[in-house]
Amino acid sequence: MEWIQWFGEHFIGMFNAGGEQFMSLFTGIVPTLLVLLTFTYALIKFIGEERVTKAIKFASKYTILRYTVMPILSILLLTNPMAYTFGRFVEEKQKPAFFDSLVSFLHPVTALFPYANAGELFVYLGIANGLEQAGYATSEIAVRFFLVGIVVMFLRGIITEQITKYLAARM
Template sequence: MEYIEWFGTHFIGLFEAGGKQFMGFMTGIVPLLIVLLTFTYSLIAFIGEQRVTRAIQFSAKSIFLRYTLMPVLSVLMLTNPMAYTFGRFVKEEQKPAFYDSVVSFLHPVTGLFPYANAGELFVFLGIANGVMEAGYSMSSLSVRYFLAGIVIIFLRGVITEYITRFLMRKESL
């Protein structure tokens, strides 16, 4: 009989803890996400969608901008999974590398811009809690993730583009 009582108490306790966590999100992270999204879309509207599109088309021509600026802007402006649609601005043989860059940036962006990939927020917050318990700043971690992410997406984009070109040449022989 004690086991049934223990199970009932802890079973409902699980949902009570989930409810407390949910309310923490509703008063903490959700308003932040809404404000960040509003800011991003307001900035695009202020600059003009046509200008933003032309800037993206221009940056697709440069290998450096194609695998740094384009993935960053696509993730910040369109969020996951719509960020992949910026791939329409690159040549067919560059699309795998662009996709690789975008998908590789979806975690590093989470610390500074949590709205961009909300699914990764729980992973980032878990890591950030450990970092804060060790006495370090979550802000510092967020900036370092972001900057390291830009370096990584550039390297991955260039390497994947090289591999894609190699395989396409090999396939055409």
């Protein structure tokens, strides 16, 4: 009969631990996410949606902007998964490359802007927790992660655009 008591204690203990984790997120990261989202939407309203749209259309004309500025803005302003809608501003033949560059940046953006891709937040928080326990600063890795993400998304955008051109020419 001891196993019934052991099972009961550990079964409810699992839910207690889950509740503690939920409350730590609710009192820690959730207020930050709400403030960041509020700031982003206020900034868009302040600048004006028409101006933001015009700037994005301008950026879509140039390769370097199309695979750096556009994905960054789309993720920061619209968050995942709405960020994909910025693809409407690029030509049809560039959509696979834009999508590829955008997707490759969804994880690195989480380090500095956790609201942008909540699905990746738990991965980053796990990495950050390990770094903190090892005695490293998470701010340094967050900035490096973000900067490397920009380089990777730019390279992936260019490479995917070339692959798309090649495959389209073969058809």
